[in-house]
Amino acid sequence: MRGGFHKGNTMIQMFxxxxxxxxxxxxxxxxxxxxxxxxxxxxxxxSGAGKSTLLKIMFGTEAPTSGQIILDGRNYVKIPSEEIPxxxxxxxxxxxxxxxxxxxxxxxxxxxxxxxxxxxxxxxRKRVLRMLSYVKLQHRANFKPLCLSGGEQQRVAIxxxxxxxxxxxxxxxxxxxxxxALSTETIELFREVNNKGTTVVIATHDKGLIExxxxxxxxxxxxxxxx
Amino acid sequence: MIKxxxxxxxxxxxxxxxxxxxxxxxFTALTLGFSLAILALFAVVFLNLNTMVTGLGDKTVIVxxxxxxxxVAGPERLKxxxxxxxxxxxxxxxxxxxxxxELKSGFRGHEAIFEGVDANPLPASMEIKxxxxxxxxxxVTGAVERLKAMSWVEEVQYSAEWVExxxxxxxxxxxxxxxxxxxxAAAVLFIISNTIRLTVYARKDEIEIMRxxxxxxxxxxxxxxxxxxxxxxxxxxxxxLMLGGAxxxxxxxxxxxLAFVVAVPISIPMLFLSLVxxxxxxxxxxxxxxxxxxxxx
Numbered sequence: 001m002r003g004g005f006h007k008g009n010t011m012i013q014m015f016x017x018x019x020x021x022x023x024x025x026x027x028x029x030x031x032x033x034x035x036x037x038x039x040x041x042x043x044x045x046x047s048g049a050g051k052s053t054l055l056k057i058m059f060g061t062e063a064p065t066s067g068q069i070i071l072d073g074r075n076y077v078k079i080p081s082e083e084i085p086x087x088x089x090x091x092x093x094x095x096x097x098x099x100x101x102x103x104x105x106x107x108x109x110x111x112x113x114x115x116x117x118x119x120x121x122x123x124x125r126k127r128v129l130r131m132l133s134y135v136k137l138q139h140r141a142n143f144k145p146l147c148l149s150g151g152e153q154q155r156v157a158i159x160x161x162x163x164x165x166x167x168x169x170x171x172x173x174x175x176x177x178x179x180x181a182l183s184t185e186t187i188e189l190f191r192e193v194n195n196k197g198t199t200v201v202i203a204t205h206d207k208g209l210i211e212x213x214x215x216x217x218x219x220x221x222x223x224x225x226x227x
Numbered sequence: 228m229i230k231x232x233x234x235x236x237x238x239x240x241x242x243x244x245x246x247x248x249x250x251x252x253x254f255t256a257l258t259l260g261f262s263l264a265i266l267a268l269f270a271v272v273f274l275n276l277n278t279m280v281t282g283l284g285d286k287t288v289i290v291x292x293x294x295x296x297x298x299v300a301g302p303e304r305l306k307x308x309x310x311x312x313x314x315x316x317x318x319x320x321x322x323x324x325x326x327x328x329e330l331k332s333g334f335r336g337h338e339a340i341f342e343g344v345d346a347n348p349l350p351a352s353m354e355i356k357x358x359x360x361x362x363x364x365x366x367v368t369g370a371v372e373r374l375k376a377m378s379w380v381e382e383v384q385y386s387a388e389w390v391e392x393x394x395x396x397x398x399x400x401x402x403x404x405x406x407x408x409x410x411x412a413a414a415v416l417f418i419i420s421n422t423i424r425l426t427v428y429a430r431k432d433e434i435e436i437m438r439x440x441x442x443x444x445x446x447x448x449x450x451x452x453x454x455x456x457x458x459x460x461x462x463x464x465x466x467x468l469m470l471g472g473a474x475x476x477x478x479x480x481x482x483x484x485l486a487f488v489v490a491v492p493i494s495i496p497m498l499f500l501s502l503v504x505x506x507x508x509x510x511x512x513x514x515x516x517x518x519x520x521x522x523x524x
Contacts, residue, residue, distance in 0.1 A: 061439065082444070089441035101433045116442035118233045160440065 017067030045220035092161030259462025297379030314361030419513025459510025463503035
């Protein structure tokens with residue numbers, strides 16, 4: 001069992017989830033989806049279709065206007081706010097804009113995921129160095145993020161998401177800022193962790209990527225989901 | 228549950244934050260130091276004046292003059308009645324003769340002034356002392372009223388009248404000091420919460436990212452509390468140094484009969500502890516205000 005989640009076959013279930021910002025702006029409309037454990041799912045659709053909102057709702061940073069989200073057997077909507085950090089520690093999120101702390105080094109950015117969990121410094125060091133080596137950034141450990149290229153920053157963000165050995169990876173346009181070669185390399189990283197049992201959900205509008213990997217795809221268009 | 232590793236990370240982050248915002252931290256500590264020093268000075272002066280008034284109250288003696296017509300009842304009975312007043316601990320009867328003889332002894336060598344005074348003009352009196360618990364000016368007044376109401380009492384005099392007035396003045400000073408104290412404390416809390424708020428703003432992105440990777444509320448807030456406590460500690464220390472420096476500079480300027488007013492009534496370690504505790508309390512309270520208002524990322 002990875003990331004401390006419970007046994008069972010379904011990682012995420014969403015029932016009739018709607019997200020509205022006002023009476024005429026609907027980011028998601030009646031979305032129902034079931035993501036089994038160990039799945040590798042692409043969520044596709046044009047910009048503004050609601051892909052990021054869907055991931056943010058899965059991650060708990062946005063609340064649905066209506067509907068239910070069951071994450072590994074627990075109803076997200078009913079989880080007390082103080083338990084949300086515990087849930088997030090089991091989810092690795094790769095943000096489109098990386099969300100790296102600019103005044104911390106690459107090592108410190110990746111280590112943060114483990115530090116907030118109370119992992120001791122020696123163990124943290126070992127795991128962070130191993131992860132940086134995995135994403136081929138060990139030589140950049142002491143660099144600040146702004147000294148790295150876009151692709152390298154993306155790999156730091158991925159390393160931060162993976163280092164805590166999460167049960168699920170949510171990635172929002174992880175190849176949006178990368179050239180084709182780096183995009184392939186990044187998706188390969190996700191495939192490797194998926195092969196070890198981690199559920200991976202990637203939001204992307206890159207059709208070429210989807211065709212290349214021929215995985216399960218859910219398509220979002222104007223807030224509505226079709227599979 | 229807070230793990231030991233968390234405490235290490237939080238302490239490290241707190242010290243880093245203080246280092247990164249050193250200038251504002253120093254100004255906050257200085258402001259806190261000045262405010263605590265002023266508050267402490269108020270407290271010292273007030274405590275010393277209060278002690279002085281209490282000491283004067285200890286020396287309070289009530290003199291009840293006895294009507295000549297009442298002397299037939301006999302001193303023992305009058306004394307028993309005086310002792311029956313709540314709060315009276317002792318009563319001594321001074322006869323007309325004793326009073327006159329004492330007066331004369333006060334004018335030894337000038338006996339001529341008593342020539343022509345045939346009858347003893349002085350009244351007999353009862354010198355009354357109060358129990359310690361009745362030496363508060365308001366309670367003295369109560370005992371005096373009870374004595375005045377007695378049939379054998381002509382008039383009552385007591386030395387505590389001006390003590391009472393001074394005590395009323397001190398209550399006014401106490402009120403003034405409290406108001407100034409509240410204003411100073413509010414100003415310090417505002418400054419500290421503002422300093423911490425600026426730090427929170429400077430680290431807004433970092434805090435948001437920490438939340439996203441699963442940091443608990445306590446993990447995020449603890450460094451700011453520690454920062455407030457460190458500034459408070461430094462403020463308390465500075466207040467002690469300021470008071471010590473002021474004491475050294477002014478000690479030769481203060482007349483000896485007024486020196487007791489600014490003498491610190493507690494030991495230096497106790498003063499240090501009080502100032503540092505007050506500083507830490509205000510530092511943490513300032514952070515708490517800032518957290519509640521601004522740390523909703």
